[in-house]
Amino acid sequence: MTTILFWDIDGTLLTTGRAGIFALEDAASEVIGTQVDLSNLQTAGMTDREIAAETLQLGGVEPEPAKIDRLLQLYGDYLPASLPRRQGYVLEGVREILDCLKHRTDTISLLLTGNIEAGAKAKLSYYGLDSYFSHGAYSDRAHNRISIAQQALILVQEMVGAIAPEKCYVIGDTPHDIRCGQAIGARVVAVATGGYSVEALEKCQPWWTISCLPEPTIFMQKIGLADA
Ligand SMILES: [Mg+2]
Numbered sequence: 001m002t003t004i005l006f007w008d009i010d011g012t013l014l015t016t017g018r019a020g021i022f023a024l025e026d027a028a029s030e031v032i033g034t035q036v037d038l039s040n041l042q043t044a045g046m047t048d049r050e051i052a053a054e055t056l057q058l059g060g061v062e063p064e065p066a067k068i069d070r071l072l073q074l075y076g077d078y079l080p081a082s083l084p085r086r087q088g089y090v091l092e093g094v095r096e097i098l099d100c101l102k103h104r105t106d107t108i109s110l111l112l113t114g115n116i117e118a119g120a121k122a123k124l125s126y127y128g129l130d131s132y133f134s135h136g137a138y139s140d141r142a143h144n145r146i147s148i149a150q151q152a153l154i155l156v157q158e159m160v161g162a163i164a165p166e167k168c169y170v171i172g173d174t175p176h177d178i179r180c181g182q183a184i185g186a187r188v189v190a191v192a193t194g195g196y197s198v199e200a201l202e203k204c205q206p207w208w209t210i211s212c213l214p215e216p217t218i219f220m221q222k223i224g225l226a227d228a
Pocket residue numbers: 008009010011012044045172173174194
């Protein structure tokens with residue numbers, strides 16, 4: 001049966017150095033009509049829809065769905081130009097593992113992310129990871145991460161048919177990722193390369209907690225793909 005890997009983006013595959021804040025501030029000033037300082041906004045583990053709602057509230061605007069949609073659309077438009085404004089990078093071990101998974105026919109990697117689709121695509125293409133992912137579940141329509149995880153599960157069932165929970169893995173860097181993985185019965189690989197320590201992640205009882213992604217042979221062995 002196919003092994004399914006659902007990947008979070010920020011803090012798991014890459015870090016943008018919070019460059020997205022610039023795009024969000026520009027989008028917010030257009031929707032709200034005044035400048036909003038978002039430099040202290042905590043975004044780790046939050047979906048873009050949740051971040052957009054919080055941004056509107058910080059600007060004194062009621063977070064109605066139409067305003068959230070408009071803010072996210074502008075944010076997606078502005079993000080490609082804002083990514084070069086900060087020094088980000090692909091996180092340790094990511095490219096090596098994705099290279100290893102890429103040619104396997106018994107494994108599918110998908111995105112399971114709080115990013116909107118346009119934001120996910122902008123980040124992955126800027127950091128050269130876009131060729132590894134053709135499908136994903138995003139926050140464009142789903143408000144919270146658990147409903148994004150449920151979307152991801154439906155998507156993958158449409159692609160490959162029945163799946164075995166013990167062959168589904170969610171790889172993420174926050175307690176939100178752990179909870180959403182647990183909610184769909186997946187095994188969660190918690191990686192402490194975002195804002196949370198190994199100890200903080202362990203408290204949420206993921207299936208495997210690591211300080212960073214290991215070399216591919218160790219990763220493959222752990223997820224039961226050591227034979228090829
Ligand atoms: Mg993350």
